[in-house]
Amino acid sequence: MIVEEGPGWRFSLDRTRETHALLLAGEDWAAEFTLQEGHDLARAAADLEREWSRCSANLMPEEELCLELERGELWVQLEGCRQQRTLRFVLTPAQPGRRGVEGAWHGAATRALMASLRLLRQGALTDAGGVDASPV
Template identity: 40%
Template sequence: MIQEEGSGWRLSRDPSRPVFSVLIGGEHWALELKESEACELASLFADLTDQHRSICAQLMAEESISIELERGSWWVCLEGDRSRWTLRGICSGDGDQARGFEVCWPDPAAQAIAEAMRTLWDNSND
């Protein structure tokens, strides 16, 4: 079982749980994800933060950006400036039994959850 948390975020993964093995959370909310949903979200967050990192040097101090990605059932967005940003995601689900939900982490929790999810993604692909 992997369990991490900090101010304004939490992440837990328990592969022994049959359906919803990953828990993500914010300041006053939490929800359980299927392994496939969590891996897709972690991959998207990694792509967002990589894109942000690659264009940071081009941004002036007062400039802000919004980067959006959509893949599978997820839409995600990183909004902010060179050093401070938020993360938002919407999962629309697939099929008749699908769930829909929205997640959001403000700065600085966004950076922490993105890094924790990147670690989760990297470890699950080893």
């Protein structure tokens, strides 16, 4: 089991759990995710982060930026100024009976959580320190 956390965020990965192996939490919420949902969020966050890097270089100190991305069941937003960002998401499953969830991370929690998502996406997080063979 891997647990990373700090003020306003938590990332917990337990690959022994079959269905919901990933727990993500913010300031006052927590939700379990399938690995596929976690990878989808990690990919979307990485895409927004790349776009943020391209766009934010042109921002004046007082300007803010808001980027949104929607892929299938997932909507993700990265918003803020050069120094402070908020990452929001909404997961709305199309299949009946599946749960939906939404949450957000603010300020330093956004950067820390996005670093953990990057590691998940790159397959660097494994329980035994070995190689993660799960699809990205």
